[in-house]
Amino acid sequence: MSIAVEKRSIKEALKEKWQYMTGGIYMPKALLETKGELLVHISDTPLMSYAAISHLLKRLNPKWIIHTGDLVDNIKLELSFSKIDLYRKHLVKLTRMLEMSNSEVYISLGNHDHYDSIMALNTPFHICKKAETLKLGTFTIAYSHYIELLNDYEANIYLFGHNKYKKTEVNNDGKIYLNGLEQITVMDITNKQYFFLRYPIGTDDSRMLRMRIGI
Template sequence: MCLKQGDAMATKLWITLYRSFLGIYVPEELRALRGEVLLHLSDTPSSMYGGLQKLLALLEPRWVVLTGDLADDIKLEIRPGLLPVYREKMKALADVLSSVPACRSVIVTGNHDDERVVRTSFPKAVVLNRKGRCDADGLELNLSHDFGGLERPYGPLNLFGHNVTRSDFTEGGRRFLNGLVALHAVHIPTGRVFSLPYPKYVNDDRMLRRKTGL
């Protein structure tokens, strides 16, 4: 028993160190589901694009859903003059997502996104302005940049971001997943959800930028 507890503590320490210095820790159980998952993330600073590219190569997700603030280090709502910089960030993100069939990329715009630039950068993706619904191989998705924008009635799987006070939860058989809190990999055949904590640098970048507002 002591050995098992020690092993568990060592594993937990390793995961913490991995997140702090290397990136996104993906358990073997999830790696075995390569090609069968939907990946959800939100409020991504551009510093994460490299890590996202590696994650896409590792999991080969069938769908990718981003629920807003695609370059969370560029606060367009507060500093609209940064639009040219934001446009370049979207080009970089489009390159990262090029490994995913465009029609299987779903992008919800956030308060710091420019819808026109997003639609131009991802011409074949499903782009929703702030909120909407779609079907991903039988998964009924209710999507919004923030929790309050989720359409009613809620769906079986409700994905959002932006809100720092909302964790993932289940209510009345409906799942609510906050992409700001963690990345999510949803196994499409079974609906099982894996929550992957963001690397420490992602949250650090967010907090540094959010001094000027969400």
């Protein structure tokens, strides 16, 4: 199993840069034209990224969304629990956005999430505290906020977030590890294609990514 990196023309590269600089998420033509069933992987999402992600979901209409934790990542709840009310306020915005997508939503909680606050919203989402697996077609997908928790799971694809030093890679066994901090990944499950999309400008600053190793 391998990941094919799409080659883009100069024109497409300029479009992507313009979209990024104006706070959007560039979606290549090949992605917009795909007819397969889509899965979107996101992670460590600050409030300022919600509008762009919402637009992405409306355009793509994915069948599945996997969020690997830190749902309101501009609020470091583990470090400052006094901000729990603000966290809950922003959390409502995110859950409403995800519900409007009409996708099956799977969430693995991060270190800056609050389980009771999420469960109190009574969403139809699949919520796990540590790690889970999901079978989609010929793929077995393991997902967690922490890559270390995926070691005990047998899967083709491993989705995680949290640590900026654990890069997206294909290991020697052909297993694919996708870090949701690095990019939004859209998987065409039907045609076994991968699209890597850049988060909008300012996302890392809002995550305070430059200040911490594990966010």
